[in-house]
C-alpha cells in the first residue's frame with residue numbers, strides 16, 4: 001500500500017515537470033531559430049528576445065497560478081470539507097472558533113453537537129452514493145427543524161465530521177436554553193427507498209464565550225450522557241469536566257499506589273437478621289494518597305475505561321485469598337466477596353489469571369468451603385449474556401459463588417433471569433431507599449419472591465434504617481448489608497467482629 005501511495009505521490013509531479021521540460025526545450029529551440037530567421041539586424045534580435053522573455057514569464061506565471069489554484073482548492077476541500085455531505089468539517093469548526101475567538105472577544109454563543117448513535121448500520125450496508133443521499137435527506141430534515149426555531153437575526157453555521165457521526169450547529173449570538181431544548185426530538189426519521197430510516201442521537205450543547213474550548217465542552221456534555229439511555233440532551237457542566245480531569249490525574253497515580261502500599265481493604269459485613277449473625281463480608285478497595293482517602297468512584301471508572309482495573313482486582317483477589325487462609329486456620333468459614341469489573345468478565349485472559357492466582361495460593365485445596373464470592377454487576381450480566389455466561393459457570397464449578405450486584409437498576413431482563421449461572425442476588429440500594437413507598441414495596445416483594453423461587457439467595461444492599469430493616473423482614477428478605485448494621489471497616493476490625 002505504501003509503495004502504491006508513494007508511486008502515486010511522486011509520479012504525477014514527475015510527469016508534470018517532465019512535460020514542462022520537453023515543451024520548454026522545444027519552445028526555446030523553435031523560438032530561437034524563428035527569431036534568428038526573422039530578425040533583420042542585431043537590434044531586432046535583442047527586441048524579439050526581450051519580447052520572448054516577457055512572454056515566457058507571463059505564460060509561466062499563468063501556469064503556476066492555475067496549478068496552485070487547483071492544488072490549493074483540493075487541499076482546502078480535503079482538509080476542511082466533509083467528502084460526502086460537502087459541509088465544513090470539524091477541522092473547519094476548530095479554525096472558525098479560533099478566528100471568532102479573536103474577533104468576537106468575550107461574546108457568548110451556542111455550540112450544539114448532535115452525536116448520531118446508530119449510523120454505522122447504514123454505512124456497512126450501502127454504497128457511498130446511497131450514503132450521501134441518506135445523509136442529505138437527514139440534513140434536510142435537520143435544517144427544517146433549525147429554521148423553524150425562532151432564532152431570527154442569528155448567524156447559524158452547520159458542520160459535519162468526516163466520520164459522519166457528529167453534526168455541530170454554531171449559533172451566534174447566544175440563544176435561550178428553552179429554544180435549544182424545544183428542538184429535540186428523540187430521533188429524526190427519513191424515508192429512503194420505501195424504507196424508514198431512524199437516526200437516533202444524543203445532543204450536547206454549551207453556552208459560553210466563543211472559544212476553541214467550546215468543542216471540548218460539547219464532547220464532555222455528550223460523554224456524560226452517552227451511556228445513559230434515559231437522557232438525550234445535556235448542557236456542558238464545568239463540574240463534570242473537573243471530575244473527569246481529576247479522574248485522569250488519579251489514573252496516572254494509581255500505578256504507583258500498589259508499590260507504595262497506598263491501597264487498603266475495607267470489609268463491609270453482611271448480616272443475617274433471623275440468625276442474628278454475620279454471614280460474610282464484601283471487600284472494598286480504599287486508597288489513601290498523601291493522607292487523603294480517595295473514594296473508589298473517583299478512580300474505578302477511569303481504570304475500567306482504560307482497561308487497567310485488573311491491577312486492583314488481582315491485588316484484591318490475592319489479598320482476600322490470603323486472608324481467607326488465615327481464617328481457615330482459625331476455623332472461620334465466612335465467605336468474602338470481591339467486585340469484578342465488567343470488561344474483566346469478558347476478558348478470557350483475566351479468567352486464566354484468576355485461576356492461576358487461585359491455584360498458586362492453593363485455593364482449590366479448600367474451595368469446597370465456598371469462601372470466595374465474586375460480585376458482577378447486573379449491567380455486565382445482561383449486556384453480553386451469551387459470551388460471559390460460560391465463564392461464571394466455570395467458576396461456580398470451582399466452588400466460587402457468583403452474585404449479581406446492583407440488581408434491578410438498569411438492564412434486567414426477566415426472561416434471562418432463570419438461566420443465569422449465579423447464586424446470589426443483591427437488591428440495589430435504590431429500591432431500599434424507597435421502601436417506604438407502597439409501590440416500591442410491591443416491587444421489592446415480587447423481586448424477593450421471584451428470586452427465592454428460582455433458588456437464588458437474596459440480600460438487600462445499602463440498608464440504613466431500622467424501618468427499612470423491618471420492612472425487609474416483612475417482605476421475606478432476612479439478609480442485609482448496609483450502614484444500619486455496619487459501614488465498611490478495616491480488615492482488623494472485621495476480624496475482631498467475627499471472632
Ligand code: C2E
Nearest residue numbers: 284285296297300316339340341462463464482483484488
Ligand atoms: P458496590 O459494589 O455497589 O459497593 C457498595 C458501595 O455502597 C460501597 O461504596 C459501600 O461503602 C456503599 N455502601 C454500603 N452500605 C451503604 C449504605 O448503607 N449507605 C450508603 N450510602 N452507602 C453504602 P464504595 O466502597 O465507595 O464503593 C463504590 C463502588 O466502587 C462499589 O460499589 C464497586 O462498584 C466499586 N469498587 C469498590 N471496590 C472495588 C474493587 O476492589 N474492585 C472493583 N472492580 N470495584 C470496586
Ligand code: CA
Nearest residue numbers: 282339375405
Ligand atoms: Ca459490590
Ligand code: CA
Nearest residue numbers: 405406426461
Ligand atoms: Ca452494589
